[in-house]
Amino acid sequence: xxxxxxxxxxxxxxxxxxxxxxxxxxxxxxxxxxxxxxxxxxxxxxxxxxxxxxxxxxxxxxxxxxxxxxxxxxxxxxxxxxxxxxxxxxxxxxxxxxxxxxxxxxxxxxxxxxxxxxxxxxxxxxxxxxxxxxxxxxxxxxxxxx
Amino acid sequence: xxxxxxxxxxxxxxxxxxxxxxxxxxxxxxxxxxxxxxxxxxxxxxxxxxxxxxxxxxxxxxxxxxxxxxxxxxxxxxxxxxxxxxxxxxxxxxxxxxxxxxxxxxxxxxxxxxxxxxxxxxxxxxxxxxxxxx
Numbered sequence: 001x002x003x004x005x006x007x008x009x010x011x012x013x014x015x016x017x018x019x020x021x022x023x024x025x026x027x028x029x030x031x032x033x034x035x036x037x038x039x040x041x042x043x044x045x046x047x048x049x050x051x052x053x054x055x056x057x058x059x060x061x062x063x064x065x066x067x068x069x070x071x072x073x074x075x076x077x078x079x080x081x082x083x084x085x086x087x088x089x090x091x092x093x094x095x096x097x098x099x100x101x102x103x104x105x106x107x108x109x110x111x112x113x114x115x116x117x118x119x120x121x122x123x124x125x126x127x128x129x130x131x132x133x134x135x136x137x138x139x140x141x142x143x144x145x146x
Numbered sequence: 147x148x149x150x151x152x153x154x155x156x157x158x159x160x161x162x163x164x165x166x167x168x169x170x171x172x173x174x175x176x177x178x179x180x181x182x183x184x185x186x187x188x189x190x191x192x193x194x195x196x197x198x199x200x201x202x203x204x205x206x207x208x209x210x211x212x213x214x215x216x217x218x219x220x221x222x223x224x225x226x227x228x229x230x231x232x233x234x235x236x237x238x239x240x241x242x243x244x245x246x247x248x249x250x251x252x253x254x255x256x257x258x259x260x261x262x263x264x265x266x267x268x269x270x271x272x273x274x275x276x277x278x279x280x
């Protein structure tokens with residue numbers, strides 16, 4: 001059965017995430033990001049950040065809210081039980097700090113079939129309350145046995 | 147970030163070694179919001195044909211990010227881009243080794259090819275990190 005490609009170009013409503021200090025600390029602990037700039041307001045400010053700063057990969061926390069509806073959308077038609085996370089790219093710009101409000105929009109960029117597998121490529125763009133882009137993500141999910 | 151500027155093409159970066167404990171996937175699930183049971187429930191994982199609960203791919207990617215960011219003293223501004231391919235399953239209580247080689251140096255930008263492996267099992271391949279010393 002060929003993959004459905006109707007969803008290419010579809011964009012989902014922006015998802016908002018409010019960044020908090022304890023969530024940054026919890027995430028920094030879980031990934032082992034040891035720097036004080038992720039834990040101490042003063043250390044972050046004296047290193048030149050607006051406030052306590054998130055590790056780069058914190059982007060998965062605030063982007064996930066935008067990716068959820070995209071992956072679950074019946075128009076995309078992903079069989080979740082057969083889905084693998086194939087590849088991932090992030091490009092970072094403005095750092096994300098305590099108190100930021102991040103809006104993320106997901107777009108379906110590509111859907112194609114190769115070697116009996118479905119490839120679903122999504123792009124997320126996240127911006128902060130000042131309109132500055134914090135990260136652009138490219139998420140490639142592979143569905144086996146399409 | 148003087149260290150970054152000293153890097154030359156072909157240089158190896160210092161290895162980062164980390165052994166995630168049995169409950170690390172639970173803590174990362176809470177921190178990230180990804181509670182997929184294949185990561186935190188060994189019985190569920192076995193029921194769907196896996197050897198046991200597996201590490202979150204994005205946690206392993208975070209270790210690749212950390213292995214590269216340590217070249218800039220852990221400064222979160224240094225990492226400009228990271229792309230990875232997930233090619234294997236990672237497991238708790240096994241050492242994960244992040245290693246890399248400098249692919250390209252141009253101006254203040256450094257591109258590093260990175261691999262994450264548990265023994266012979268390369269869980270992340272063809273990872274490419276771009277760091278900037280600016």
